Amino acid sequence: xxxxLVVDDELDVREFSRSFFQKRGISVDMASNGVEAIQIIExxxxxxxxLDVRMEGLSGLDVLRExxxxxxxxxxxxxxxxxxxxVVEEASRLGCMGFIHKPLELGELQRVVLSILK
Amino acid sequence: MLDVYDKYRFLLLIVSxxxxxxxxxxxxxxxxxxxxxxxxxxxxxVGFWALGIALFGLSDVASALVWVRLSMFAAVLMPAILCHFxxxxxxxxPTRGQLFAMYMPAFLTWLILxxxxxxxxxxxxxxxxxxxxxxxxxxxxxxxxxxVMAFLLLIRLGMKMMRNTGGQKDQAGLMLMAMGPxxxxxxxxxxxxxxxxxxxxxxxxxxxxTFASCVGAYAIARSRMVDIxxxxxxxxxxxVVYTMVLxxxxxxxxxxxxxxxxxxxxxALLATLGPFIYLYLRRKTxxxxxxxxxxxxxTLIQASSGIGKIKDLPRLFKMIVRVVTRTxxxxxxxxxxxxxxxxxxxxxxxxxxxxxxxxxENIPVDSALIQKMILRKKIVVADEERxxxxxxxxxxxxxxxxDLAILQASLVVPSLMDERMVAFLVLGAKVSGKPYTSDDLSxxxxxxxxxxxxxxxxxxxxxxQRTQAQLLKAEKMATIGTMADGLSHQINNRFHAxxxxxxxxxxxxxxxKENFSTPALMEVAKELDNGLQRLQDNVTRGGEIVQGLLRYxxxxxEEKSPCDVNxxxxxxxEMVQLKIxxxxxxxxxxxxxxxxxxxxxxxxxxxxxxxxxxxxxxDAMMQRKGEVHDSEYKPLLKIQVIPKDQKVCISxxxxxxxxxxxxxxxxxxxxxxxxxxxxKGTGLGxxxxxxxxxxxxxxxxxxxxxxxxxxxxxxxxPVVSA
Numbered sequence: 001x002x003x004x005l006v007v008d009d010e011l012d013v014r015e016f017s018r019s020f021f022q023k024r025g026i027s028v029d030m031a032s033n034g035v036e037a038i039q040i041i042e043x044x045x046x047x048x049x050x051l052d053v054r055m056e057g058l059s060g061l062d063v064l065r066e067x068x069x070x071x072x073x074x075x076x077x078x079x080x081x082x083x084x085x086x087v088v089e090e091a092s093r094l095g096c097m098g099f100i101h102k103p104l105e106l107g108e109l110q111r112v113v114l115s116i117l118k
Numbered sequence: 119m120l121d122v123y124d125k126y127r128f129l130l131l132i133v134s135x136x137x138x139x140x141x142x143x144x145x146x147x148x149x150x151x152x153x154x155x156x157x158x159x160x161x162x163x164v165g166f167w168a169l170g171i172a173l174f175g176l177s178d179v180a181s182a183l184v185w186v187r188l189s190m191f192a193a194v195l196m197p198a199i200l201c202h203f204x205x206x207x208x209x210x211x212p213t214r215g216q217l218f219a220m221y222m223p224a225f226l227t228w229l230i231l232x233x234x235x236x237x238x239x240x241x242x243x244x245x246x247x248x249x250x251x252x253x254x255x256x257x258x259x260x261x262x263x264x265x266v267m268a269f270l271l272l273i274r275l276g277m278k279m280m281r282n283t284g285g286q287k288d289q290a291g292l293m294l295m296a297m298g299p300x301x302x303x304x305x306x307x308x309x310x311x312x313x314x315x316x317x318x319x320x321x322x323x324x325x326x327x328t329f330a331s332c333v334g335a336y337a338i339a340r341s342r343m344v345d346i347x348x349x350x351x352x353x354x355x356x357x358v359v360y361t362m363v364l365x366x367x368x369x370x371x372x373x374x375x376x377x378x379x380x381x382x383x384x385x386a387l388l389a390t391l392g393p394f395i396y397l398y399l400r401r402k403t404x405x406x407x408x409x410x411x412x413x414x415x416x417t418l419i420q421a422s423s424g425i426g427k428i429k430d431l432p433r434l435f436k437m438i439v440r441v442v443t444r445t446x447x448x449x450x451x452x453x454x455x456x457x458x459x460x461x462x463x464x465x466x467x468x469x470x471x472x473x474x475x476x477x478x479e480n481i482p483v484d485s486a487l488i489q490k491m492i493l494r495k496k497i498v499v500a501d502e503e504r505x506x507x508x509x510x511x512x513x514x515x516x517x518x519x520x521d522l523a524i525l526q527a528s529l530v531v532p533s534l535m536d537e538r539m540v541a542f543l544v545l546g547a548k549v550s551g552k553p554y555t556s557d558d559l560s561x562x563x564x565x566x567x568x569x570x571x572x573x574x575x576x577x578x579x580x581x582x583q584r585t586q587a588q589l590l591k592a593e594k595m596a597t598i599g600t601m602a603d604g605l606s607h608q609i610n611n612r613f614h615a616x617x618x619x620x621x622x623x624x625x626x627x628x629x630x631k632e633n634f635s636t637p638a639l640m641e642v643a644k645e646l647d648n649g650l651q652r653l654q655d656n657v658t659r660g661g662e663i664v665q666g667l668l669r670y671x672x673x674x675x676e677e678k679s680p681c682d683v684n685x686x687x688x689x690x691x692e693m694v695q696l697k698i699x700x701x702x703x704x705x706x707x708x709x710x711x712x713x714x715x716x717x718x719x720x721x722x723x724x725x726x727x728x729x730x731x732x733x734x735x736x737d738a739m740m741q742r743k744g745e746v747h748d749s750e751y752k753p754l755l756k757i758q759v760i761p762k763d764q765k766v767c768i769s770x771x772x773x774x775x776x777x778x779x780x781x782x783x784x785x786x787x788x789x790x791x792x793x794x795x796x797x798k799g800t801g802l803g804x805x806x807x808x809x810x811x812x813x814x815x816x817x818x819x820x821x822x823x824x825x826x827x828x829x830x831x832x833x834x835x836p837v838v839s840a
Binding site (some may be wrong): 085099102 | 657
């Protein structure tokens with residue numbers, strides 16, 4: 001069963017995205033901050049990471065940088081509200097696969113995630 | 119041998135003569151007008167008369183006769199010239215007839231004096247007490263002439279006094295009081311008494327006339343309205359002091375002919391002290407008399423320094439006007455301020471003591487009064503302007519007097535700041551009816567100029583406050599912008615979470631479909647599902663609104679560079695392709711790309727603008743397609759680009775549904791959209807477009823739309839300057 005990691009500081013988002021994906025046959029790990037996320041990725045790398053850009057403490061970009069530093073190659077999809085051009089560019093440089101915008105169109109989210117996991 | 123005191127009397131006359139000659143010179147020096155010439159002539163004749171009589175008294179018998187006869191020349195000229203002066207003083211020029219009537223007898227007398235002197239003065243007899251001049255048979259007629267003239271001019275002065283008010287009245291009154299008694303008495307002592315055989319007082323006449331000429335000279339040479347009391351006091355003081363100062367040494371010399379050293383010392387002492395004594399006495403008497411005036415002058419000076427503290431312009435005006443009206447006790451005061459554009463003076467504040475005065479709101483800069491003040495930079499005194507009639511300076515300035523009458527002004531004081539008349543003060547007459555003295559005028563000038571400073575200060579302060587308010591507002595906007603940013607993200611997160619929750623619920627509902635077995639339950643399930651779907655739509659919609667808001671509040675990079683319109687259109691169209699299905703809309707580029715110059719703009723922003731416009735056009739056309747079932751309908755978006763002057767005009771012409779007339783005014787209002795709510799569209803598009811095009815690029819946006827026909831949106835953007 002494919003596994004994804006949802007990184008978001010909102011409890012509701014974590015819990016309900018888990019519920020959403022599990023109903024679709026995808027297992028979900030959760031991390032509420034960047035540090036936790038990196039720990040989980042190190043220990044047991046998931047098939048895809050849904051990474052919120054704006055978080056307290058380590059931001060999404062910081063996580064990406066850390067992953068790059070640790071040379072951890074992993075699929076990352078950034079979830080963002082509205083970002084500057086520079087953020088998008090930097091994220092791409094740091095190897096993320098793409099951006100999806102909040103609030104998510106869940107049908108689309110499903111499609112994108114499933115296509116990546118294939 | 120003559121009595122010392124006798125000699126003294128005649129010495130006094132020499133002093134008087136000197137005074138008179140100096141006066142005539144001074145009067146001419148102050149102003150060379152017709153009236154001044156005549157009065158100077160009068161002073162000269164008084165002086166000559168004094169000299170003649172003096173020398174008559176001091177010299178031997180033979181010369182005495184000559185001198186007394188010579189003195190008659192002056193004596194007979196005096197009334198004529200004085201009459202002439204009074205006519206001129208009343209503001210008229212004497213007619214030829216009048217001149218003839220006045221001077222003819224004098225000239226006749228001169229002829230007689232020259233040819234048959236004994237008809238007037240027969241001889242001089244020496245008595246123990248002094249000399250006596252024996253009058254001739256024609257003397258009586260001279261005397262008659264003298265008194266006729268005297269009465270005529272007194273009547274004339276009296277009439278002027280009754281006909282006028284205020285300063286003019288005072289001046290006439292002064293002249294009357296000075297001239298009247300003096301003329302009559304001097305005539306009595308020096309001309310009448312000798313005639314009836316009482317010649318001992320012949321010396322008094324010229325002395326009295328000197329007093330009159332002093333008063334007269336003071337009044338007109340100062341060319342200011344003067345308080346009568348003040349003039350008398352000053353003239354008297356002057357006469358007394360200088361009689362003592364100049365006369366005392368002579369007495370000493372005569373009394374103690376051998377003690378010349380003493381006399382010289384005394385003379386030197388008195389000459390040095392003279393001015394000081396005079397000024398001291400003057401100040402003392404005037405302080406007592408002018409206590410009230412000094413008081414309000416002091417108050418005004420005090421107020422002058424205080425007004426600088428008031429920063430609020432209306433309050434400042436009210437204060438100035440109140441201070442002047444209350445302390446100086448005038449009928450009314452008003453202050454006018456120069457308008458910002460400099461075309462007229464606007465009434466700032468006004469106050470009246472008793473009767474209400476209606477003052478004009480605005481006074482144009484080109485009015486006579488304003489022009490005069492700007493030119494002369496001095497206070498305008500209404501009485502003076504009204505009495506201005508002399509051959510040198512021309513007639514009364516009618517326009518000026520008219521302006522003064524409208525304002526009912528006695529004084530108009532300019533407030534000058536760096537040679538500019540920032541404001542001016544209008545003062546009515548004093549409630550007491552007294553005229554304005556020169557002291558008053560100088561105090562008002564001080565007050566006015568301090569006011570100018572205070573006014574400039576207050577206006578500057580106003581500007582500063584306004585600028586500060588603007589800055590504050592800008593700061594507030596910036597803060598709101600920053601807040602909006604953070605807040606938007608928070609709200610966005612809420613929608614994000616909601617989306618997941620709703621979706622989960624929908625999943626649950628569909629997963630448990632079999633639990634809803636009965637039709638009633640199935641109905642419930644359907645309703646729930648519907649509701650949840652609508653919720654989901656709202657979540658999406660909410661997110662888009664926040665997106666729009668974020669985009670609006672964000673400060674995009676403002677850098678501008680040359681942009682190719684054609685390329686931007688293509689890029690925008692590509693972006694729209696991601697959304698629309700190709701073939702559903704036809705894009706027609708109606709221009710020659712080569713003919714279009716590069717425009718100056720921000721690529722990202724322009725891309726957004728074009729994207730929005732094409733997107734809106736697409737939506738409009740789709741809406742029309744959906745609402746009007748017309749198989750012939752072909753959605754077409756035409757883009758025209760026309761260069762014009764230093765600008766490029768880009769038109770987006772669609773044949774979509776258009777906008778109803780009633781809703782057109784809302785076009786550029788944020789969040790207005792005619793797109794049905796189920797479709798995408800937050801309505802922020804045109805608002806952002808206008809912001810970008812007009813504010814950021816300095817261009818313009820025009821919209822034309824007709825329901826069921828289409829919409830035209832015309833952008834004008836600047837070309838890259840060469």
